Amino acid sequence: xxxxxxxxxxxxxxxxxxxxxxxxxxxxxxxxxxxxxxxxxxxxxxxxxxxxxxxxxxxxxxxxxxxxxxxxxxxxxxxxxxxxxxxxxxxxxxxxxxxxxxxxxxxxxxxxxxxxxxxxxxxxxxxxxxxxxxxxxxxxxxxxxxxxxxxxxxxxxxxxxxxxxxxxxxxxxxxxxxxxxxxxxxxxxxxxxxxxxxxxxxxxxxxxxxxxxxxxxxxxxxxxxxxxxxxxxxxxxxxxxxxxxxxxxxxxxxxxxxxxxxxx
Amino acid sequence: xxxxxxxxxxxxxxxxxxxxxxxxxxxxxxxxxxxxxxxxxxxxxxxxxxxxxxxxxxxxxxxxxxxxxxxxxxxxxxxxxxxxxxxxxxxxxxxxxxxxxxxxxxxxxxxxxxxxxxxxxxxxxxxxxxxxxxxxxxxxxxxxxxxxxxxxxxxxxxxxxxxxxxxxxxxxxxxxxxxxxxxxxxxxxxxxxxxxxxxxxxxxxxxxxxxxxxxxxxxxxxxxxxxxxxxxxxxxxxxxxxxxxxxxxxxxxxxxxxxxxxxxxxxxxxxxxxxxxxxxxxxxxxxxxxxxxxxxxxxxxxxxxxxxxxxxxxxxxxxxxxxxxxxxxxxxxxxxxxxxxxxxxxxxxxxxxxxxxxxx
Numbered sequence: 001x002x003x004x005x006x007x008x009x010x011x012x013x014x015x016x017x018x019x020x021x022x023x024x025x026x027x028x029x030x031x032x033x034x035x036x037x038x039x040x041x042x043x044x045x046x047x048x049x050x051x052x053x054x055x056x057x058x059x060x061x062x063x064x065x066x067x068x069x070x071x072x073x074x075x076x077x078x079x080x081x082x083x084x085x086x087x088x089x090x091x092x093x094x095x096x097x098x099x100x101x102x103x104x105x106x107x108x109x110x111x112x113x114x115x116x117x118x119x120x121x122x123x124x125x126x127x128x129x130x131x132x133x134x135x136x137x138x139x140x141x142x143x144x145x146x147x148x149x150x151x152x153x154x155x156x157x158x159x160x161x162x163x164x165x166x167x168x169x170x171x172x173x174x175x176x177x178x179x180x181x182x183x184x185x186x187x188x189x190x191x192x193x194x195x196x197x198x199x200x201x202x203x204x205x206x207x208x209x210x211x212x213x214x215x216x217x218x219x220x221x222x223x224x225x226x227x228x229x230x231x232x233x234x235x236x237x238x239x240x241x242x243x244x245x246x247x248x249x250x251x252x253x254x255x256x257x258x259x260x261x262x263x264x
Numbered sequence: 265x266x267x268x269x270x271x272x273x274x275x276x277x278x279x280x281x282x283x284x285x286x287x288x289x290x291x292x293x294x295x296x297x298x299x300x301x302x303x304x305x306x307x308x309x310x311x312x313x314x315x316x317x318x319x320x321x322x323x324x325x326x327x328x329x330x331x332x333x334x335x336x337x338x339x340x341x342x343x344x345x346x347x348x349x350x351x352x353x354x355x356x357x358x359x360x361x362x363x364x365x366x367x368x369x370x371x372x373x374x375x376x377x378x379x380x381x382x383x384x385x386x387x388x389x390x391x392x393x394x395x396x397x398x399x400x401x402x403x404x405x406x407x408x409x410x411x412x413x414x415x416x417x418x419x420x421x422x423x424x425x426x427x428x429x430x431x432x433x434x435x436x437x438x439x440x441x442x443x444x445x446x447x448x449x450x451x452x453x454x455x456x457x458x459x460x461x462x463x464x465x466x467x468x469x470x471x472x473x474x475x476x477x478x479x480x481x482x483x484x485x486x487x488x489x490x491x492x493x494x495x496x497x498x499x500x501x502x503x504x505x506x507x508x509x510x511x512x513x514x515x516x517x518x519x520x521x522x523x524x525x526x527x528x529x530x531x532x533x534x535x536x537x538x539x540x541x542x543x544x545x546x547x548x549x550x551x552x553x554x555x556x557x558x559x560x561x562x563x564x565x566x567x568x569x570x571x572x573x574x575x576x577x578x579x580x581x582x583x584x585x586x587x588x589x590x591x592x593x594x595x596x597x598x599x600x601x602x603x604x605x606x607x608x609x610x611x612x613x614x615x616x617x618x619x620x621x622x623x624x
Contacts, residue, residue, distance in 0.1 A: 024578040
């Protein structure tokens with residue numbers, strides 16, 4: 001039932017972002033309603049040298065405290081390993097956590113991760129003692145390389161950030177799950193609706209990280225609850241063992257006494 | 265009643281003028297000179313577009329916005345100086361790749377604001393309203409009731425009016441402390457203590473400065489700053505007459521045409537109290553967005569790049585807090601011009617209530 005990330009046991013398999021909500025208060029209510037215990041936070045644009053985002057960071061940290069959870073700073077907005085490294089050091093100092101959601105963007109329009117810089121950055125950060133949660137594309141070999149570098153958690157995308165397009169390539173995602181049975185796999189980005197999240201959990205993914213799908217809903221708090229439910233459904237279904245589809249109909253009620261006369 | 269209004273931004277000026285006209289003795293204090301260059305109102309876009317804002321604010325703000333739209337003309341008619349005010353609707357456009365956001369907006373209005381008119385425009389209809397927009401866009405939305413005001417012209421007009429009506433306006437006045445008591449309120453201005461029957465603090469993010477370090481919990485503890493950046497462009501090749509909003513997955517981008525080919529292009533929204541100049545990233549995003557709406561912006565002159573802080577509470581709602589002899593007006597966030605006439609009414613009511621208590 002619980003999810004373990006870098007040795008920390010969590011009661012929820014949902015990881016949630018803090019951007020795009022109508023107000024900080026609604027963000028807070030949505031996070032609490034989601035049950036999530038891992039809350040991401042960005043610092044790149046808040047002039048972290050001057051700690052100009054202090055107030056919103058404190059607000060988010062207070063929410064995290066309330067959930068008995070963990071803060072997951074991210075490197076959103078970074079494009080090179082070098083840039084990431086500086087920001088990561090700042091983040092560790094500011095938030096007293098070695099957890100880092102590693103984002104290295106390679107393309108401006110669809111915000112696709114740059115796999116080459118990502119591997120470089122992961123290597124540097126792991127050597128510097130960070131617990132890296134890399135956001136990556138759904139490429140099996142890339143995920144394997146990240147795992148080999150020492151990432152216990154790997155976070156392939158469902159589809160580009162904020163698109164809400166859901167699982168673009170279920171085959172790839174399933175392959176990653178099958179081939180990396182011991183990695184903690186969290187589907188990150190592109191989730192649009194609770195059924196997307198449920199689908200990934202049914203595949204055996206360990207968790208879901210999302211933001212827009214909740215923040216941009218008409219009622220973010222209600223949507224947060226809907227996601228919590230869908231993750232539970234998917235996870236329970238995976239553990240329960242899903243039946244295999246069959247070609248021919250099998251009645252679930254014995255039909256020995258049903259006459260067939262109406263099928264001419 | 266002897267009243268001190270602290271902060272001569274938009275709310276401070278409106279409040280000082282209204283209370284003077286009601287016969288109160290009003291003293292206006294501000295750390296700046298009379299041009300209000302440090303105020304959020306000076307930096308603002310002056311959009312009066314309640315539906316345009318509706319995706320990211322609660323319904324009461326939209327309602328206040330529509331009510332304020334009906335109040336502005338009357339308010340402006342009491343000023344000696346003419347202020348540019350326009351209510352000819354606003355236009356919303358989106359690029360092909362952001363169609364999802366466009367759709368989301370249409371659905372949002374249909375679901376929550378069905379009583380308001382929003383018209384879908386095809387290329388020809390778009391052409392008839394704003395011919396130059398039809399060069400880049402095949403469709404758009406028309407929000408016929410939206411408007412805009414020239415924010416800086418209004419601040420100047422209010423300055424003129426306050427001078428005309430002989431309000432005691434103390435400039436370069438640093439208010440370091442406000443001590444609220446049951447019978448009066450004490451103000452420390454440039455290290456001198458002064459007493460007033462009532463203090464109205466309209467300073468926005470600046471109000472945090474006079475919080476007593478040993479104070480008990482104050483509602484202003486929750487006040488934060490949200491950084492916004494925008495451009496003033498002079499674009500003689502661009503002829504747009506109405507505010508244009510560009511659906512954008514990351515920002516609420518608008519182009520507000522002001523008189524004489526001046527266009528305001530804004531605004532970023534960053535959870536930060538950093539007042540340093542605009543960043544290159546923001547500049548590129550804002551300008552490329554403007555250029556994508558109209559290629560005539562390529563040869564525009566950048567007259568100003570502005571960064572300023574919006575004051576907001578954690579629910580992003582404005583507040584008029586009354587406690588003993590102190591009224592705190594704050595948290596107007598990105599909606600200062602949109603809702604200030606309604607907020608002013610609330611301040612007037614609060615003052616009237618306090619005044620009656622004194623008479624009794």
